Amino acid sequence: MKRIGSLSIRWRLALTSAGLTFAILLLFALVVAAFTGRRLASDFDNDLRATAADLQQKIPVRSNVFGPVLTESDVGRAVVDVVNRKDAAVRLIDSEGRVLTPEAGPDLGAPTETPVDVGEYRVVSRPLFGRESLRPVAYVQYGKRQDSLQATTARLKLFLVLGVIGGTGLALLAGLAVARRAMKPIADLTGAAREIARTRNPAERLPRPAVEDEVAALAQTLDEMLEGLDMARRNTESTLAREREFVADASHELRTPLTSIFANLELLEAGLEGEDRETAASALRSSRRMRRLVADLLLLARADAGRPAAQGPVDLGAVVRAAASEAVAAADGHELSVEAPTGMWVEGWEDDLHRVALNLVENALQHTPEGTTVRAAVRREGAEAVLEVCDDGPGLPPELRERAFERFVRGGAAGANGGPAGTGLGLSIVRAVAERHGGRVDVGDANPGARFSVRLPAAGTSRERPEPSAVAPAVAPS
Secondary structure, eight states, X not given: OXXXXXXXXXXXXXXXXXXXHHHXXXXXXXXXXXXXXXXXXXXXXXXXXXXXXXXXHHSOOXXXXXXXXXXXXXXXXXHHHHHTOTTEEEEEEETTSOBOOSSOOOOOOSOOSSOEEETTEEEEEEEXXXXXXXXXXXXXXXXXXXXXXXXXXXXXXXXXXXXHHHHHHHHHHHHHHHHHHHHHHHHHHHHHHHHHHHHTOTTSOOOOOXXXXXXXXHHHHHHHHHHHHHHHHHHHHHHHHHXXXXXXXXXXXXXXXXXXXXXXXXXXXXXXXXXXXXXXXXXXXXXXXXHHHHHHHHHHHHHHTTOOOOOOEEEHHHHHHHHHHHHGGGOTTOEEEEEOOTTOEEESOHHHHHHHHHHHHHHHXXXXXXXXXXXXXXXXXXXXXXXXXXXXXXXXXXXXXXXTTSTTOOSSSBOTTSSBOOOSOHHHHHHHHHHHTTOEEEEEEOSSSEEEEEEEEBXXXXXXXXXXXXXXXXXXXX
């Protein structure tokens, strides 16, 4: 039953149809075999009786002074036709049981008027009377082989078996054909649904069957569901597009006043002393973080808008060295080493790639304790330019590894150096910029520490001779 349950609906329908057909044909064959067998046996016995009665009429019984007499010539003429038949036998016996037949024949047993089986013969007997005799003076026995009856019965059974098997096979084929035709609309719906699942496009429509049946009702219901999903998707995309436009516009508009505030706070800090100067410095640090957050939001909004990277050559090695130089000021108590040969060209925005390198280096500096080493390296692997930043700190917690590049995910309330933990947008910006440049990012272990890798499509051969694998350490004072 488990095997049948695991079959397809088409096969289950076909097997059910074939099973019912087999049961009906088998019952019909059993009934036909029973009635036809009885009819053949009855016809066989009737033919046996008729032949015996005919012999009874043809054999004359003569009388003399000694009683009834059967002459050999009369008997011979009467039974000559029967004797010539290979499947029949005739024997004459008198009332005393003596055989009167001129030629020896098979033993047909004791005379009886009802058909009986004697060996391989079916035998019936008829009495012979004299002219004035009331008692039989002799018996004529007629036997016929049952081979013909058995052969006919065997042929009948064979034909019935072949009919049952053939009918069941035809029912199976017909069931498969009918089930396949009946399941074709469902197969079309399944194929269309798979295509929609592959393309994730609910705007596509399902095929409608020509006949208004249950399958057509199902197709219409699924079509209405897809239409609703498509409408919901369009509404969601429209909402997200408006949100992205709002974030981009707001971030863009905030840059000017924030720049003005930042410049005024710098001037104010320079002209103050004591506690007022410290207050202005705190406001200046907050304005820096706000300006950085606005820049990050603007970059992510542009990435969400799907704007392709500009087709401009960028030396990734030079970008990494510049980002490392900018991050040296934050490398308090860390050793920062850079291995970035010149000539690692990629296509894209230099500012965005600079942000990627800076975010990775600052992230490593911020989340590792003092005394650790942060290494930034650029190399080429096949058709890819690889930017890798690793450290020998405590590494990334396993629960954050899969969510490291999500937005607003922080490793803690504060960095390893006691500074602010950041906005949680740094690594998400790294992934957004890498994907916009046709690349990818991943995180792994540096044994010890963490390793972040950015892989970008290389722009071809170097435009100038690469420098040897020089290591330019930048050590901040402790």
